[in-house]
Amino acid sequence: MSAVAADGVWKYYGDFPALRAIRLSVEQGECLALLGRNGSGKTTLIRILAGLLGAQQGSVSIFGKDPRHSSAREAMGMLGHGIGVYDELSAYENLLLFANLYGVKNPGECAREWLQRTGLDHVASSLVREFSRGMRQRLAVARAFLHRPSLFLLDEPFTALDDRAIALLQGLLLEARERGATIIMSTHQLREAMELATKVALLNRGKLVFEGPRPAEMLQDPTWLYRQYGEG
Amino acid sequence: MSAVAADGVWKYYGDFPALRAIRLSVEQGECLALLGRNGSGKTTLIRILAGLLGAQQGSVSIFGKDPRHSSAREAMGMLGHGIGVYDELSAYENLLLFANLYGVKNPGECAREWLQRTGLDHVASSLVREFSRGMRQRLAVARAFLHRPSLFLLDEPFTALDDRAIALLQGLLLEARERGATIIMSTHQLREAMELATKVALLNRGKLVFEGPRPAEMLQDPTWLYRQYGEG
Amino acid sequence: MTNMGNNILYVMGIVAGLWLARNVHEIFLGLPDEAAQGAIYRILFFHLPSWFTCFTAFLLAGVSSILYLTKKNLVYDTFAVSAVEVGTVFTVVGLTTGSIWARIIWGIWWTWDPRLTWALITCIIYAGYLMLRRAIDDPTARAKNSAVLCIFAFASVVITYKAIDWWRTQHPGAVLSFRTGGGRMDPAMESILYQNFFALLLLTSVLVVLRMRQEAMSREIEGLRRHAHAL
Amino acid sequence: MRFARQTWTVAGKDLRSELRTKESLNASISFAVVILVLFSFAVDPTADQMREMSGGLLWLVFSFAGALILNRSFARELGNDCLDALVASPVSPAALFLGKAFANYVLLLLVELVTLPIFGVLYNTQWARQPAMLAAVMLPATWGMTVIGTIFSALTVNLRMRELMLPVIIYPMMIPVLMAAMRLSTILINGEAIPADDWIWFKLIIGFDIIFTSLSLALVEVVLVG
Amino acid sequence: MRFARQTWTVAGKDLRSELRTKESLNASISFAVVILVLFSFAVDPTADQMREMSGGLLWLVFSFAGALILNRSFARELGNDCLDALVASPVSPAALFLGKAFANYVLLLLVELVTLPIFGVLYNTQWARQPAMLAAVMLPATWGMTVIGTIFSALTVNLRMRELMLPVIIYPMMIPVLMAAMRLSTILINGEAIPADDWIWFKLIIGFDIIFTSLSLALVEVVLVG
Numbered sequence A, B: 001m002s003a004v005a006a007d008g009v010w011k012y013y014g015d016f017p018a019l020r021a022i023r024l025s026v027e028q029g030e031c032l033a034l035l036g037r038n039g040s041g042k043t044t045l046i047r048i049l050a051g052l053l054g055a056q057q058g059s060v061s062i063f064g065k066d067p068r069h070s071s072a073r074e075a076m077g078m079l080g081h082g083i084g085v086y087d088e089l090s091a092y093e094n095l096l097l098f099a100n101l102y103g104v105k106n107p108g109e110c111a112r113e114w115l116q117r118t119g120l121d122h123v124a125s126s127l128v129r130e131f132s133r134g135m136r137q138r139l140a141v142a143r144a145f146l147h148r149p150s151l152f153l154l155d156e157p158f159t160a161l162d163d164r165a166i167a168l169l170q171g172l173l174l175e176a177r178e179r180g181a182t183i184i185m186s187t188h189q190l191r192e193a194m195e196l197a198t199k200v201a202l203l204n205r206g207k208l209v210f211e212g213p214r215p216a217e218m219l220q221d222p223t224w225l226y227r228q229y230g231e232g
Numbered sequence C: 001m002t003n004m005g006n007n008i009l010y011v012m013g014i015v016a017g018l019w020l021a022r023n024v025h026e027i028f029l030g031l032p033d034e035a036a037q038g039a040i041y042r043i044l045f046f047h048l049p050s051w052f053t054c055f056t057a058f059l060l061a062g063v064s065s066i067l068y069l070t071k072k073n074l075v076y077d078t079f080a081v082s083a084v085e086v087g088t089v090f091t092v093v094g095l096t097t098g099s100i101w102a103r104i105i106w107g108i109w110w111t112w113d114p115r116l117t118w119a120l121i122t123c124i125i126y127a128g129y130l131m132l133r134r135a136i137d138d139p140t141a142r143a144k145n146s147a148v149l150c151i152f153a154f155a156s157v158v159i160t161y162k163a164i165d166w167w168r169t170q171h172p173g174a175v176l177s178f179r180t181g182g183g184r185m186d187p188a189m190e191s192i193l194y195q196n197f198f199a200l201l202l203l204t205s206v207l208v209v210l211r212m213r214q215e216a217m218s219r220e221i222e223g224l225r226r227h228a229h230a231l
Numbered sequence D, E: 001m002r003f004a005r006q007t008w009t010v011a012g013k014d015l016r017s018e019l020r021t022k023e024s025l026n027a028s029i030s031f032a033v034v035i036l037v038l039f040s041f042a043v044d045p046t047a048d049q050m051r052e053m054s055g056g057l058l059w060l061v062f063s064f065a066g067a068l069i070l071n072r073s074f075a076r077e078l079g080n081d082c083l084d085a086l087v088a089s090p091v092s093p094a095a096l097f098l099g100k101a102f103a104n105y106v107l108l109l110l111v112e113l114v115t116l117p118i119f120g121v122l123y124n125t126q127w128a129r130q131p132a133m134l135a136a137v138m139l140p141a142t143w144g145m146t147v148i149g150t151i152f153s154a155l156t157v158n159l160r161m162r163e164l165m166l167p168v169i170i171y172p173m174m175i176p177v178l179m180a181a182m183r184l185s186t187i188l189i190n191g192e193a194i195p196a197d198d199w200i201w202f203k204l205i206i207g208f209d210i211i212f213t214s215l216s217l218a219l220v221e222v223v224l225v226g
Ligand code: HEM
Pocket: C044, C047, C048, C051, C052, C094, C095, C096, C097, C098, C099, C101, C102, C103, C105, C106, C109, C110, C115, C116, C117, C119, C120, C160, C161, C171, C172, C173, C174, C175, C176, C179
């Protein structure tokens, strides 16, 4: 059973097909980098996998379940464009909230542990409102990781992060991959992604034009794939 | 006379000093890459240079004038996080509006020219609301360039753009630099920035810790500077 | 659509027109004046059928909204919006004819009687539906959100319909035999009334089908534009 | 069990973040006072007139001031895309809806509790002659307002023109329950017994609550998942 | 010259983008009708009461419905950070303010023009007995509302809780002009001549307009530049 499988997924915005007959499968433990130009449908695909959007045709399964099934949702860690934590709550309260919602055992302890791992323990009781952008992003990472998901869905996770924050995230993702978690991430920052990716998929105007192990060429020259398929 | 000069600029948010005694000068025709970790104050500095924020102490001059002086504002082209164009107007109407506000001669012609240069002429009369992210960003670039500014202030201009859009922007900026325009841009994407930058400034927690010509080391290893000064 | 479909539509339109013309002739020349109200009571033959028509349209729109939410086929949404648009027009006709009638026999254009008030609220709610649609760009989200609203909105139609039973109103109570058990209206009159209703319903169907085509067309155009943009 | 815990967690979060800053609570209460003052200019109520309009005025104020709170309900989730995080978490949408509705309910009741005595003082009205009956009207009527406000707040949360659409949609939808509450409150504030004819209003409120709560619970998943 | 051209460009842009979709215009007008309906429950409009309150009711409706438009005014600039682009351009802040105020003024007057006859029909009131005098009240009073609304819309545009703060701030600020307009309109709608005593209300409106327009023009630069 694949960790993530999409079969013939079409998504229309009205009559405009944003995704066309996407067929994709990611095995457990793989890390897929989802590439594509602006507007090619990466965000749409990730949101469909996360169950935040419904596809008009085709089926999606997460560990064999529908994405809206609660066991699928428990297995997922999602990091979108927004950080998904509340400005009016403190860092600790935010993590506690999500730990509770995910039914984590020992929510308080788990929240504290993740504050520590993301280097936020000294501001645990400050309101998020007062955080700088980097700190917010760290907290978002903690939120997405705290229930030890076995599937990560990340939409442009490296955007607007500095080198340190990128290193933190890469470290955590590597660790997760080692314990067997599956990762799907979209990105324009190919260099950062190539360090993690075992597999690459390229979207072009809603069609999946390439899916396979990361070509060796891309380590040296990240845009190699675009040039191969970009004009297709 | 420097194109941009800041002298002893302090900016507080409440009690928190986001900028501390910034002293910076950029000569005409230079391209400054403003680097710094998340929360180091890049956006704040750029907004102060653009006259969108007032500094509590110190003085800023743009071509010898106050940033709020209308001749300084006419000389400036600003590209922030948002695209700064209206969703309910068409691409052409947007450019026409800004051409009028900047008192460009022949606003209609100028708007059409820039639609062409950014590859938007085929959608000139569509409302921006219908545009994809890449197209919006192109229009934003057209808006910032259409009055031929002699000073560009760009806040993370490459964020979330694909390779093609980045190439377009880099091309336009190179052209502007050649005709003698000054450029200041903040960024985390060092590689893209290093192709343009003649000068580098590094902010660390609101202090300017380095300012000078781009070190040769950074072409090979963009994060070199961070490692030199990052912990300072 | 096919030629065949077009022809059927034309025929339906013509039949509806002729039928209405015949009814008008009958109403104005065939029927005697009413004892209490004189000539003006004839407005009933337009007043009541337009309310029935709009209620029918709203009911069908609600059903089709439920279908949209279960089947996710945009055709249902297209039908719902067309029905609501045509229905809203008939709501306005009903309000106008009612007001004119009120002006003549009550001496005022409007009074805050529950029936009248609820009819006005229904009109506002469905106007809100149409406004909501214009505020959403993505056709799929638009269909979903307006379908939900359309289901909620139908409550106001029910209340409007039942208002005369639930409250003491200045507006006259039921006259049709299926609600009163007969006896309040002359059978000849009632038959004309129904005939006018069915003629209007026929006209409504034609309008709805035309509107559906236009809606489908504009959605297609929107899709094509996005295609063009993506190039 | 799980459902109840989730509901409680969501309601707790909303209440905690609201009570920490009291922003919408303060705004709502001061808006209520502002409206009361505006009305007093507009209608210059003599004692006699007040007898007839007390309930109406009261619920107008409740609904206008309450809208500020209902408006915030899902808007609160927008800022950092928190809604996505919630919907992607294992919380069932119905629990999410109920949790937010409970939080709104508590806040609305708080606003009403504070507004009532202010109203009494400003308009020289003895509103507390039949407190139990008044509560029996206010509790279900406020729940009706809450349900409509919460579900439509969810429905319009992603709209470009949320602030515009919300009032145009929620007030007409709330009218049945508002009308009933106005009528009953007027009678109760004047210290009269409810005439037999007017029990229909009670039934209207209860029916409204039941129908719209079930509809909302049934539709909320559709509303939240695109 | 330059100033006038800039003002005109800004006003033209706002009007064009509003009239293209008519979104806030539609919303505002239907909200006006909604409020008229709500009031009818509250006040039980008999002919006698209406005589005393017609002006009050009218201006309550104008101010509530108008707030939707005023609210949008600077909110429109928020979406894509357009406000930054405008403030960074060579437009003088005063021209920006005046341009937006003119656009709002036109829209508010449109809403009032549509609302008046609806009000007349629904409340069975002959409002047009002294049209010229009524216009002489409405034009400056609406300008007063516009100025207050526009400047506070600018002031709150960057606030986290814009929808909350705006109503709480603008209605109290508008009270002088609203009160005057209510009083004068009631007299005019009833077809009476304005008593000598009541001319003071006229002066109040004019004074209000002059003072707040100048204050706003003087302060708008500070408001817009952080
Ligand atoms: C603006 C004013 C009015 C409105 C909004 C209005 C609304 C309605 C509505 C919604 C119906 C639907 C009836 C149904 O399906 O049961 C109706 C029916 C009817 N209306 Fe009116 N009406 C108005 C004025 C009047 C006036 C002035 C009269 C005559 C005095 C009148 C006489 C009737 C009659 C006799 C029916 C048929 C009742 C039945 O059999 O149910 N209406 N009206």
